[in-house]
Amino acid sequence: MAVADKYEMVCGLEVHVELQTKTKIFCGCTTEFGGEQNTHVCPVCLGMPGALPVLNREVVNYAIKAGLALESEIAQFSKFDRKNYFYPDLSKNYQTSQFDLPICIKGGLEIEAEGEKKWIGITRAHMEEDAGKLVHSGETISTSNESSVDYNRAGVPLLEIVSEPDMRTIPEVLAYLEKLVQILEYTEVSDCRLEQGSVRFDVNVSLRPIGATSLGTRTETKNLNSFSSVRRCMEYEIARQARVLDAGENVVQETRTWDEGQGITLTLRSKEEAHDYRYFPEPDLAPLIIDREWVEKIRKTLPELPAARRTRLQALGLSAYDATVITQAKAMADFFDEALASYGDAKTLANWIMGDVTRLLNTNQCRVADSPISAKQLAELLALIDKGTLSGKIAKSVLEEMYSTGKDPSIIVKEKGLAQISDEGALLGIIDSVIAANPQSVEDYRAGKDRAIGFLVGQIMKATKGQANPGLVNQLLKEKLS
Amino acid sequence: MTISREDVEYVAALARLELTEQETQEYTEQLNSILGYAAMLERLDTDGVVPTAHAVPLHNVLREDQVSPSIPQEKALQNAPDADEGFFRVPKISLT
Amino acid sequence: MGIEKSVSELHELLAHKDMSSTELTKAYIERIQAVDPKLKAYLTVLEDQALAQAAEVDRRIAQGEVLGALEGIPMALKDNLCTEGVRTSCASKMLENFIPPYNATVTDRLRTAGTILLGKVNMDEFAMGSSTENSYFAKTRNPWDLECVPGGSSGGAAVAVAADEAAFALGSDTGGSIRQPAAFCGVVGMKPTYGAVSRYGLIAFASSLDQIGPLTKTVRDNALVMNAIAGYDRLDSTSVPFEKPDYTEFLVNNIRGLKIGIPKEYYGEGIDPDVAKGIQAGIQTLINLGAEVAECSLPHTEYAIPAYYLIATAEASSNLARYDGVRYGYRAEAEDVLGMFKKTRSEGFGQEVKRRIMLGTYALSSGYYDAYYLKAQKVRTLIKQDFDKAFERFDVLLSPTAPTAAFKFGEKSANPLAMYLSDITTVPINLAGIPAISIPAGFVNGLPIGMQFMGKALDEGTLYRAAYTFEQNTYYHTLKPQLSGEVLTCGSR
């Protein structure tokens, strides 16, 4: 019997997101990624004796913004607490975090997995500081004889988003994570660069027999940093727990760690060793009183969220599929909207963005945000096609030229003399000479062989190096031959 | 005695202190005497009393998101008992 | 010589070029060299740096610049106030070699005011104690009786001022650590309102209770130093944004109509009858000067000691977690990090510090938080309310600063609880966050005793007015400890 026929999986997630501030949460050190070790540090983030924290306003603004996007209540009274535990990457040996009064409570988001829509509850989201980075001398932490500590990351602001245990399948979990990351990216509270560790996942998994109502014993696997690790880790953990239960044994409640290389989870610490964090209110920081005015001010800065944006694009005539693709990433959707502002045909625009533009960007491994072709330039190009200045085919080569030079399409057209010949006088001369050179085809056409006109048009296009306006050529030719 | 030796050993482990036999015994007695005295707080009815975490009530003390200079690496490390190539160095990290 | 003079008198000498700052600084350094081998107030003396700073001030005087009230005045800082480039040890083996990379806000402000830093003075390790016996480095002696403690934890600061080893000093007060040693040594000590003086750069003992304040020879000096150090600081999130007054404007010799409350709970069984008698005489003096004195009650006073020790130790257990041998301070070598942490902390901290870390860790640990820490915070609310109520009727409250005069070395160190109980007259003030000042109020068996005025939050001004009037009408502050020839290897008086 398959695991899924016997057990129901229950999963909840804790997601740590790095907020996109310029400075750390409690000091003015930069949050810039990749500085030389221990150069983005000061007495505050090094936990020097006597140094004191001061809260970064932007961290609170971002937390409120994320909370609103995740349909949470924003607490009117919130405070920081100290979470006490010893670890060498923690410069004060306590983490300044939020315990019983987090800034965001009771939110959620809607996911769609395997064709079904489902609401996933978000219990809370709270602000906290990141720890420093440990570099081990050996392959792994357990085989290293010593480690080195870099506190550049210490004090980088995080939002920890805790979901309800509402997910039942791996596709649901992945849909939740994708949706969550999409919303965070959209609201621009985080750049969500998973490869730089700016989003990390803790996965809580338990199994229970189908039909059971009480929860089984769960394990928590910490610090995963990609969707694929989450998926693999869950597959492993579900199978492992099922084996334990099948054998009539109990799952041990514990914290586990994911070993990417071996593709397995390992015990980090059992519940008995779990930390007694001794939370208490942070005496060095004043509490927050967030009035409705503050919340409304932030609400006004909220961008149109993916769902609303998708609906709007469909109303403009895009298919559900096209609207989903365009709104998948905020940068792409913004590009679309910016182009739409000066080019009104949404469907044509979508086709170009999803087709040639995306292909160009992908070939060059370029992000939409860094595209050398601006949305305005694309709109201009499409307008040139509509005006008859460019044929669709030539427009494609102009687009490539735009990508490599960053020049406006009109300039490229001018420089390379690519404009269609729409001047009747110029065309009539060429038409006359083509007619004169191809009497057989003229005869065929007049005898009723409509296809013969295609050959004549082809000859005219060839003579103009493809720059003749095909519509006009057709029209003039027919007039001449009739 | 309300606080046992085991309690004292547990607390010492939490606080990352290694106590000698004599210290364990002494602290067990002293913590009992101090917390025995503190038991007088139980007499006081504090239902509905709001706890005071800060002597002077302030709120929303915030800083603008502007970068200020960090300190140079050698200054960050000048007090480090063991530093190497710009890092603070620590011995082997045990997972528990 | 000048060293026995008050800050305001020294300012006159400097301003009139009767003496240079260099001469004055040299005189203090000679005094330190003469008496400190016995008194042990100093942990670090900065002779060269002090003389260089003095020379700088003298250049400014020579150029005819107007001299600030503290410019060129030599002073000392408690060794838990960070000084960039100068060892700041907290009197602990843990920070024996710690050189801060930055200045405390008060250090900066006093530097800006043009003061001369003579050195760093002794204290109980991490400010935990009432006798300065908990210093890792030295036992500071009370200049009035070398067999007695100077009080604590700012014992070195009080002795430096009392024995003319500095014109003034800064201490810190978490539960009486400025006021009690000031009382024991016969000087003036102010614990300002929580948040009136920035804590940035004060090595934390208990963050919600710690406050920096001046120890001085006179009330006027105290107001002058407060003028320099008080005021909002954006580096301390608990700093109160308020308009700082000129504290010297409150120095009027007049308390007619001032309403003084006498909280009866501060005169309980622990009070030495001679101290009570001395304070009684002081109260009579105030009545004679026109104050309106009446008894009042602060009913939750007895709960202050347990509430204080639970809150202070809980915060301390967390504040002192950072001393782990990784980034700074003492490190003991071990096989792995856990062992290194444990060994470092066990060897680096003294007994009293470890005892308080244990108590605070216990009070916060799973299952005990509500019964101890949260309960103590609720009691703190009740104690605050007691004061609020009393201040509806009174301008200031008055009590002995400490239940006894200075005690002998070792007398109380064997019993921590007894030592804690002697803080009954000072800790409620820190819990409430209000200001209080201790001023000399007489002698018991040749040892000074202190009288404490407590005031409303940010009303240091009224405390200065009451203290100044009392001082101007009594002689206690004019008496100096007679240091015997044995102490003075090269006599300066």
Ligand SMILES: [Mg+2]
């Ligand atoms: Mg967390």
Ligand SMILES: [Zn+2]
């Ligand atoms: Zn920093």
